[in-house]
Amino acid sequence: MRRRLLLLVVIVGLGFVVARTRRAALAPEPDRDPWSTEPPVALDVQPAPWVEPVDSECPPTHPVKAKMSSGIFHVPGGAMYARTKPDRCYLDAAAAEADGLRPAKR
Numbered sequence: 414m415r416r417r418l419l420l421l422v423v424i425v426g427l428g429f430v431v432a433r434t435r436r437a438a439l440a441p442e443p444d445r446d447p448w449s450t451e452p453p454v455a456l457d458v459q460p461a462p463w464v465e466p467v468d469s470e471c472p473p474t475h476p477v478k479a480k481m482s483s484g485i486f487h488v489p490g491g492a493m494y495a496r497t498k499p500d501r502c503y504l505d506a507a508a509a510e511a512d513g514l515r516p517a518k519r
Contacts, residue, residue, distance in 0.1 A: 460504060462508040462511070462512065463475065463503045463508065463509075463512065464502050466500070469498045471499055471502035475502035475503055476488075476502070477505060477508070478494065478497045478499035478502060479500060479501045479503055479514050480498075481500040481501065482500070484514050485515060486503060486509040486510075486517065487517045488506055488517075492519035
């Protein structure tokens with residue numbers, strides 16, 4: 414009688430261990446409600462402050478041209494903007510200044 418009772422306790426204990434392990438493995442991610450009916454929301458993705466030029470030209474999204482050797486950036490409409498072969502293209506003048514560059518004098 415004692416053996417059967419001890420065997421029953423061991424089997425039930427193992428069942429609890431297995432159930433707890435499975436529950437932990439199947440636990441939802443902490444930042445997502447598993448019962449929500451709302452579709453996932455896309456995060457606001459900020460564009461990169463600078464990108465590499467393509468064929469020595471800046472894309473329309475990043476019009477500010479920068480030369481890293483001189484530490485100068487050129488904005489559209491500047492005197493040397495058309496002649497400048499950029500090393501980097503920035504989103505705006507503020508992003509270029511935040512990266513340690515200075516504006517062209519002309």
